[in-house]
Amino acid sequence: MQTKGKFIVIEGLEGAGKSTAVSIISDAIQAAGHQLVNTREPGGTAMAEAIRECVKNDWPDEKVTIQAELLLMYAARAQLVQNVILPNLEKGCWVLGDRHDMSSRAYQGGGREIDSVMIDSLRKITLSGFEPDFTLYLDVEPKEGLKRAKGRGELDRIEQEDLSFFERTRDRYLALAAQDKNCVVINTMQDIQSVHLDIQAAIQQYLEK
Template sequence: MTQGKFIVVEGMEGAGKSSAIHVITDYLSQQNISFIQTREPGGTKLAEQLRDIVKSADHQETITQETELLLMYASRSQLLANVIQPALANGTWVIGDRHDLSSRAYQGGGRQIADEVMNTIADVTLKGFKPDLTLYLDIAPSIGLARARARGALDRIELEQMDFFERVHQKYQSLAAEDETIVSIDACQEMSKVHQDIKQALAQFVA
């Protein structure tokens, strides 16, 4: 049986990940490729509970950046072992809303946690596993956050200061430039052009 492929959509708040995932799932359906969808943090019963802890803005105590980091990777470990890897082994493709690149950008870039720490935790939990293709939707933080605020209430991380998101953005861009499996797409374009670029990247990958 052919191994499935893992495609991840990445980007900051307001980048348009949900609509991008819809474009991907439509494309795969047209190609008669079976797939499932996941999200991070979350994707299993336990991982969703960890997601609630990470994203809630209503805690009575401060969540330290170390706790945030470990909860992210605990959730990811659960999802990888219980959903992603079994699906791929069964020949099913997996479409992920975020993966390890998010932690590298938000906790590594935004929280300024050292690369050595990030690498160690990733090595323990992911054991070298990585996506086959990542579509990174690149958007200026000011534009993305304005879009996110227009959607409604913001979660704990979305309430951070602008300098945090500027660091996240810079880390995303630098990591994307270093990895040939990451395709950067300008998410500030008209939505139709963004979707066109996504379809083009998918066509090249599937071919």
């Protein structure tokens, strides 16, 4: 799908440093003279933000099924893509997303172990082949990432999963990144300055293409 703007996505586990990466990449894109719109998933529209609350909250009297979680993720994504991402790309704006479809394939496909056939069917229905132009995957060891996330405050329903869930999620992320020619992996287990320099180098290289 050809658009006038570019869609850049930042992916990674909890504690990988996505918020910092968003700031670095936003500055670089705008310094290059592009109009920029920032989004997050799930969320980014009024309805998608309401879905985000459904997904992340604990429901004391009922179990959130993995099927419901998956469907809600794609419902929120459909709203965001059609109402925010595509219209802005068509106008020539660049869009920077904090998470996108790779998250569902990693968390629900890897972590929850949902069959890829089900996920691919939802991707076809909601995205019709639409993909990011460039993805930056911030890789962190799950144990360290969760330690960092806990340092920020209370964890949400998904963040409270056990370590093995995040290990499966990371494994799937790495497999997906290896298959994606438009994805760059950043090692966030380095010192913070090296991480920042690697992020800056990756976005500058993309901007210069």
